[in-house]
Amino acid sequence: MNLIISRRLLILSLLSMGLIFAVIFSLFRLHSHQTEVNKELQHIMQLQLNLDILRSHLWQFHEYEDQSGFEQAQRTQQALAEKLVLTHIQSDLQPLELLNLQRMNATIGALLEMNVASSRLGRSLEQPHAKSMLQARFNMTIQGMTEDLYRLHQKAINEAQRVTLQLLYLNGITLLIIAIVLAVFAYATLRRFKVGFTMLHHGMNDLAKGDLSSRLCPSQKDEFTQLAEYFNQMKGSLEKTTIKRDLLQYEVEQQTSQLRSQHMRLRFLAEHDDLTGLYNRRAFENQVKIALARDRRTDSMAGMLFIDLDKFKEINDTHGHDVGDFILTVTAERLKGLIRESDLLGRLGGDEFVVWLDLISKKEEVGNKAQGIMEALTQPIEYLGQPLAVGCSIGISIFPYDGKQFTELLKAADQAMYSAKPQQQSAYCFYRGQNLSET
Structure with a gap:
C-alpha cells in the first residue's frame, strides 16, 4: 500500500511516541517489580529477625522460667504469626513454606501454652529429662522455621529473577519490534524523499538548461506527485509563454525587416531613378x-x-x-x-x-x-x-x-x-x- 509522505511521517511520529511510551512503561514495570521484590525480601528478612528474637526469648524463658520471659516469647510468637498471615496474603509464591512456618509457629505457641498450663496445675518441669525434651522441641521447631525461611528467601529471589528476565525479554522484544518497524518506515520515507528530490533536481537542471518540453513522471502518488504536476504546469505555461514570445519576436522582426526594407526602398527611390536604378x-x-x-x-x-x-x-x-x-x-x-x-x-x-x-x-x-x-x-x-x-x-x-x-x-x-x-x-x-x- 502506497502511503503519502505526510501519512508516513504521521506513522513515524506515532511509532516514535509508541516507542517512548513502551520504554517508559517497561521502566515502570521493572521499577514496580523491583519494588515488590524488595518489599518481599524485606518482609522475609523481618520474619527472620522476628524468628531470631523469638529464639532469644525462648532461650531466656528456658533458662530462667520467669513470667517476663514467657510474656516476651508469647508476644514475639504472636507477632510472628500475624506477619506470617500477612505474608501469605500478599505473596504470590508457593504457600508450602508459609504453611510450614505457620504450623511450626503455632506449635511453639502451643508449647508455651502447655508450659503455662503445667505451671498452673502445679506440675514442674524441673525434671532434667522433661526440660531437655522441651528445649529440644523448641530448637527443632526454630531450626525448621529457619530452614523454611531460607527456602522462602531463595524462592523469592528465584521468582524475582524469573519475572525480571521475563519482563526484560518481553520489553526488549516489544521495543525491538517497534524500533524495526520505525526504522523500516523511516528508511522507506527517506528513500521516497531521495527519489522525489532527485526527480525535482533533474527537472530543475533541465529547466536551467532551457528545456521546456520535458516533463516529470513520478512513479508513486504522494506530495512529490503534486509538486511534479505543479512543476509540469509551470513548464507548460513557460513553454506557451516562450512560444508566444518567440512568435511575437518573430513577428516584430518580420515587421521590422519589412519596415527596414520599405525604408531602404523609400530611401533608394528618394535617391535613385525608378526605371534604371541610377542616382537621380x-x-x-x-x-x-x-x-x-x-x-x-x-x-x-x-x-x-x-x-x-x-x-x-x-x-x-x-x-x-x-x-x-x-x-x-x-x-x-x-x-x-x-x-x-x-x-x-x-x-x-x-x-x-x-x-x-x-x-x-x-x-x-x-x-x-x-x-x-x-x-x-x-x-x-x-x-x-x-x-x-x-x-x-x-x-x-x-x-x-x-x-x-x-x-x-x-x-x-x-x-x-x-x-x-x-x-x-x-x-x-x-x-x-x-x-x-x-x-
Whole structure:
C-alpha cells in the first residue's frame, strides 16, 4: 500500500511516541517489580529477625522460667504469626513454606501454652529429662522455621529473577519490534524523499538548461506527485509563454525587416531613378559634392561626362514608351559596366545621363573613357529581334579647370555636349572647344 509522505511521517511520529511510551512503561514495570521484590525480601528478612528474637526469648524463658520471659516469647510468637498471615496474603509464591512456618509457629505457641498450663496445675518441669525434651522441641521447631525461611528467601529471589528476565525479554522484544518497524518506515520515507528530490533536481537542471518540453513522471502518488504536476504546469505555461514570445519576436522582426526594407526602398527611390536604378539628379549632386570636397583636400582631378542619347525621341515616338524604357535600361546597364567603383553614375531625366570620374591623373583619361562609352552606346540595341541604333553626344568638363562647384561643372559639360551636337552622329568634346574629337 502506497502511503503519502505526510501519512508516513504521521506513522513515524506515532511509532516514535509508541516507542517512548513502551520504554517508559517497561521502566515502570521493572521499577514496580523491583519494588515488590524488595518489599518481599524485606518482609522475609523481618520474619527472620522476628524468628531470631523469638529464639532469644525462648532461650531466656528456658533458662530462667520467669513470667517476663514467657510474656516476651508469647508476644514475639504472636507477632510472628500475624506477619506470617500477612505474608501469605500478599505473596504470590508457593504457600508450602508459609504453611510450614505457620504450623511450626503455632506449635511453639502451643508449647508455651502447655508450659503455662503445667505451671498452673502445679506440675514442674524441673525434671532434667522433661526440660531437655522441651528445649529440644523448641530448637527443632526454630531450626525448621529457619530452614523454611531460607527456602522462602531463595524462592523469592528465584521468582524475582524469573519475572525480571521475563519482563526484560518481553520489553526488549516489544521495543525491538517497534524500533524495526520505525526504522523500516523511516528508511522507506527517506528513500521516497531521495527519489522525489532527485526527480525535482533533474527537472530543475533541465529547466536551467532551457528545456521546456520535458516533463516529470513520478512513479508513486504522494506530495512529490503534486509538486511534479505543479512543476509540469509551470513548464507548460513557460513553454506557451516562450512560444508566444518567440512568435511575437518573430513577428516584430518580420515587421521590422519589412519596415527596414520599405525604408531602404523609400530611401533608394528618394535617391535613385525608378526605371534604371541610377542616382537621380539630387542624389547625384550630393555624391559629387562629397567627392569634390575630397578632391580639394587631395588636389586631385576629376571629370564629368554629360551624355545625351541621339534618336531616342524618334524611337520612343515611333515604337512606344516601352521600347524607350527598354533602351534607357540597357543604356544604364552598359554604363554601369564601363565605370569604376569609385565613379558615380546618374540619370538627370529623359535620355540624359551623367558620369563622374573621380581621382584621375590626366585629362586624356576622361577622353578615353568618353570614347569607350560612345563606342558602347552606339552598338545597336536588339528589341524583339529588331536592332535599334541609338547614338549619343557627350560633353566633358574637368575639375578644377572647368569649374570648382557642381553647378559650374555640370553647366560646362552640358554646353560641351551641345557643342558636340552639331558635329556628326556620336561625338564628344571638351568645353570651350578644347581637344575636339569626332567619331
